[in-house]
Amino acid sequence: MDESRTINFRDAVLEALFIEMRADSNVILIGEDVGAAGGVFKQTQGLFAEFGERRVIDTPISEPGAFGMAIGAAMSGMRPVFEVMFGDFMTLCMDQLVNQAAKVRYMSNGRVGVPLVLRTTMGTGANLGPQHSQGFYAWAAHTPGLKVVVPSNAADACGLMRAAILDDDPVLFFEDRLLYNSSCEIASDLPIVPIGSARTVRDGRDVTIIAIGRMVAFAQEAANRLAKDGVDVEIIDPRTILPFDAATVVTSVKKTHRAIVVDGAPLAYGVTGEIAATIMEQAFDWLDAPVMRLAAVNAPVPISRSLEPLVRPDAIRIENAVRAVIA
Amino acid sequence: MKKGLKTQNGASDDGQLMLSMHRTMLRIRHFEETIRKLAASGAVPGLVHLCAGQEATNVGIIAALEERDFIASHHRGHGHCIAKGAPIEELMAEILGKASGLCGGRSGSMHVIDMDRRNLGTNGIVGGGIPLAAGAALAARSRGSDDVCVCFFGDGALNQGLLHECMNMAAIWKLAVVFVCENNGYGEFTAIDDVTAGPSMPGRGKVFGIPSVMIDGMDVQAVYDAARRAVAYARAGKGPSFIICNTWRFGGHHVGDKQEYKDDDITKAWLLRDPLLKSAKVLAATGVASAKAIAQMEIDAITEMMAAADAVRRAPEPAPQALLEHIYG
Numbered sequence: 001m002d003e004s005r006t007i008n009f010r011d012a013v014l015e016a017l018f019i020e021m022r023a024d025s026n027v028i029l030i031g032e033d034v035g036a037a038g039g040v041f042k043q044t045q046g047l048f049a050e051f052g053e054r055r056v057i058d059t060p061i062s063e064p065g066a067f068g069m070a071i072g073a074a075m076s077g078m079r080p081v082f083e084v085m086f087g088d089f090m091t092l093c094m095d096q097l098v099n100q101a102a103k104v105r106y107m108s109n110g111r112v113g114v115p116l117v118l119r120t121t122m123g124t125g126a127n128l129g130p131q132h133s134q135g136f137y138a139w140a141a142h143t144p145g146l147k148v149v150v151p152s153n154a155a156d157a158c159g160l161m162r163a164a165i166l167d168d169d170p171v172l173f174f175e176d177r178l179l180y181n182s183s184c185e186i187a188s189d190l191p192i193v194p195i196g197s198a199r200t201v202r203d204g205r206d207v208t209i210i211a212i213g214r215m216v217a218f219a220q221e222a223a224n225r226l227a228k229d230g231v232d233v234e235i236i237d238p239r240t241i242l243p244f245d246a247a248t249v250v251t252s253v254k255k256t257h258r259a260i261v262v263d264g265a266p267l268a269y270g271v272t273g274e275i276a277a278t279i280m281e282q283a284f285d286w287l288d289a290p291v292m293r294l295a296a297v298n299a300p301v302p303i304s305r306s307l308e309p310l311v312r313p314d315a316i317r318i319e320n321a322v323r324a325v326i327a
Numbered sequence: 328m329k330k331g332l333k334t335q336n337g338a339s340d341d342g343q344l345m346l347s348m349h350r351t352m353l354r355i356r357h358f359e360e361t362i363r364k365l366a367a368s369g370a371v372p373g374l375v376h377l378c379a380g381q382e383a384t385n386v387g388i389i390a391a392l393e394e395r396d397f398i399a400s401h402h403r404g405h406g407h408c409i410a411k412g413a414p415i416e417e418l419m420a421e422i423l424g425k426a427s428g429l430c431g432g433r434s435g436s437m438h439v440i441d442m443d444r445r446n447l448g449t450n451g452i453v454g455g456g457i458p459l460a461a462g463a464a465l466a467a468r469s470r471g472s473d474d475v476c477v478c479f480f481g482d483g484a485l486n487q488g489l490l491h492e493c494m495n496m497a498a499i500w501k502l503a504v505v506f507v508c509e510n511n512g513y514g515e516f517t518a519i520d521d522v523t524a525g526p527s528m529p530g531r532g533k534v535f536g537i538p539s540v541m542i543d544g545m546d547v548q549a550v551y552d553a554a555r556r557a558v559a560y561a562r563a564g565k566g567p568s569f570i571i572c573n574t575w576r577f578g579g580h581h582v583g584d585k586q587e588y589k590d591d592d593i594t595k596a597w598l599l600r601d602p603l604l605k606s607a608k609v610l611a612a613t614g615v616a617s618a619k620a621i622a623q624m625e626i627d628a629i630t631e632m633m634a635a636a637d638a639v640r641r642a643p644e645p646a647p648q649a650l651l652e653h654i655y656g
Contacts, residue, residue: 028469054469060499065458065492072462075447076397078469099452100459107448108440109431110653144654168656 004187010043010180012154013119015190016161017044017081021051024079027165028055030070031083040085041121041180063092067118071101071170074116079165086132087122087174090140101170102145116171117164123176123214124264124296124312129303135213138270140172141242147171147195148241152216153179155186156239159193167195176214176264198245200252204234207258207322210249210275211235215262221315226322233322241271249275250282257288258325264312267295289325294318339548339555342615348390348547349606349621352382353628355406356603358415359578361632362405362422362436366582370640372424375436378406380577383602384509385410387550388477388570391558397445397463397476399456402437403509403576404449407479411444416635425642431652432645453514454480454487457506461493464502464561475503475561477554483514485523485531494567498535503561505554506532506569509544511576516588532569544572545600548609575600 007015021027029047035058038045048056059066063084070082084090090097097118105113122135141148147169151157157175164171201216202223211219216237223233234252238245253259259279261272272293279291294313301311337344359377366375378385385406389398400407408418413429421428422436429441440448447463450456460478467474484490485508497504510528512519525531532539538560542553550572557568575597579586586594610616616624 026470054471057465057469057500060492060495062492062496065461065489065496068455068458068489069462069465069493069496072399072447072459072464073466073469074462075442075459076445076463076466078466095452095455096458100450100455103438104440104448105656106653107430107434107438108442108653109429109433110656111430112440112442113656147655 004185006183007154007158007186008181008183009154009157009175010041012158012186013161013175014043014045016158016165017047018050019190020162020165021047021055025055026077027079027081028057028073029081029083030057030059030066032059032061032085034058034083041177043180044083063089064096067093068096068100070116071096071104071114074114075104075112079115081117081119081165084118084120087120087136088131088134090118090120090136097140097146098143102143105169106145113168114170115168117161117173118170119173119175121175121177123178124301124308125178127303127305127308130300133301135174135265137172137174137241138265141271145170146242149195149239150174150213150241151239152213152237154182154184156193156199158186158190160195160239162190162192163195166192171195174213179214193239196240196243196245198236198238198248200248201235201237202233204232204256206232206256207260207326208234208236208249208252208256209260209262209318209322211237211262212241212271213264215264215313218313218315219262219318222318222322225315225319231322231326244275244278246278246282249279253279253283254286257286259287260292260294260318260321260325262313262318263295265296266298267293268298270295292321292325294321339551340613342613344390345548345606345610345615348386348551349610350624350628351386351410352547352603352606353625354415354631355382355385355409357628357632358405358409358419361636362419363578363582365423365636370423373435374581375422376403376581377578378403378576380597380601381509381511381544381574382406383547383550383606384507384544384572384574387547388505388507388554390551391554392475392477395445395474397447397460397474398479399447399460399463399476400449400479401453401456401481401484402449402451403481404439404479405436408439408441408446408449411441411446413441413444413446415631416638419635419639420642423639424644425639426645426649427642431649433649454484454489456480457484457489457493461497461502461504464497464504465500467503468500473503473562473564475505475558477505477507479507479509481514482508482510482512482519482523485528494532494535494537494569497567498537501564501566503564504567505557505561506537506567508569508571509574510571511574513576513580513588515580518588528571529569537567537569539569539571541571541573544574545602545605547602547606
C-alpha cells in the first residue's frame, strides 16, 4: 500500500493544482470564489493560503472579461487555470474561447500559444435545473485549436489536470460534480495521464461500450450484472474527447464486433454521433450490428426529482441496450 | 531596417521625437494608401479597414511606450502594428495572405499577431482585444513586472460589456493598463451619438475611479502628452487610465464603403485637421525640420511602400500543407 493510496475526485484535482503551482510560478488560478473562500465546492481549498493573491485570483462575476484576461495572461507567458463555476456559464465566455483562445496559435503562425486550462463543473443528478446542469464538451470539441478532457475517476482527473496545465494549448477540463466524492486508488507519485489516450476500463469479448465521464460507472454496473448472464462487456473510457483516441476504440470494436456509445449530454449532434461515425468509417467490416447510441434526451434538464433522472442514460438502460445489440 | 518609433519618452517638444512621430505617421498614411490601391486592384483577400486620418492616435500613444510594453489592437490596426515596429513588407504580405506574411498569410488584416513586438494582435471581434490587453497586465502583476499594456479600441466598443468588465477589474487590481478609445465618430455605418447614452464618454471610465480624459486625437503631441502621463501612472503601480482620442477616419468602414452616412461639410472640416498637416506645421514652425526635409520624408515613405508592394505582389502564396500547421503546439 505504500505505493498507492485512496483519493477522491475533488482532492485529486486539487493535488494536481498544488503540484503544478509549486513546480512553476507561472501557473496561476483565476475564478470566482477560488481564493480565500476555497471554492464553492471546496475544490480550491488551501491554494490561496500557500500561493497568495497574486497567483490565486478572485474575480468579480464577469466571466467574459475575466476569461479573456486569462487568455491575455497566457499569451504573455503565464499558464492560467481559469475556473468556470458551472459549465453552463461557459456560454458567457464563448467569444473569447472560440474566436480568441482557440485561434491564437494558428493566427500567429505558431509563434504564440495559449497554455490555459478552463476547468468547469457539470452534470445532472443534483436537481440544479436547466441552467446549472449542462456539459458543453461537444460544443467545445467542434472548435479546432481546443483540447477537451472529461475524466471519469479521481486518478485520471489528477493525471489529466497535471497534463492539461503542462499542455501548451487551451484545454477544457470538465468535472462531473457527482463524481467529486468518488474515490479510487492512485499511485503515490500522482502520475500524469497523457491527453489523447483512452483507457480500457474492463476487458470483454462480446460488446464494446464507449462511455463518457460518469457514464463509465453506469457502464460498469451494467457490465457486472450482464456478467452474471455470461455476457462479457468491454468498456473503453476515451478520457479525452479531442484529440480522440480512435485507435483504442477501433481495436476493441474489431475484437467484439459490437459497439454502444454512452454519453450524459444531449444526443443530437453530440459526442456519440462523432464516435459512432468514426467506428463506422474505420471498422465497418468488423461490425455484426449497427453501432448503438445512448445519450441524454434532447430536452433541457428539469429540476423535478422525478423528471431529472429520465434525462440521461443509467445502468439499466445500458444493460437493456447491450441485450438488444447482442440479440 | 530599424525604422520603428523612437520611444525614449522625452517631452513632446523634443525635436527628435517629433521627427520620429511624423515619419511614422507618414509611413502609416502611405502604407494605408498602398493597401487601398492593392485592395482596389483585387490583390487583398477579404475585408480591409484602413486607419488613414487616425495616425496621431496610433503614433502618439505608442511613442510613450517602451519596447517591452504590450499593446492590443482592433480591426483598424495597421497603424498600431507599424508604430510598434512591425516590418512593413511582412505586414503587407500578411494583409495579402502571402506565405512571407507576419503570420504566414493565414490571418490577414484583422488578425495580425506580432508577439516579437509584444503586439497581442489586431482583432476581428469588436472589443475582443480589450481583455487580452488587461490579461497581459494581470500577468505582469503576477510576475512582479511593471510592463504596461495599452488597449486600443474604437468608439463602437464603448458599448461592449467586455470593456466595462475589464475597466472594473483593472481598477480593483490597479493593473498597468491604458484604455485608449479611438473615437472616429462611427461604429461601422452608425454614428456614435445615435447609440451611446449618457452625457460624458470619460464618465464611463470615471465611474470606476479611473482617471479619464478626452483629447484632440488629430494632434500627435497632445496624444503623446496624455499617453505619457497615463503610462507613467500605470508604471508606478497606480492603475489604469482612460484616454478618448477624438479622431476621424478619412476612408469608410472598409475599402469600398461609399460613406453615404457621412455629412460632406463635417468631413471637409475634419480633412482640414489632418494630423500630418498639423505635425508638419509644428515641425516647420519650431525649426525642427525644413519644408524640404519634410517633403523628402514623405517621398521616402512613398518609395518604401511602393517597393514593399512590388515585392509582396510577387511573393508566393502559402503552400497547401500550411493549412493544417500550427493548430496545436
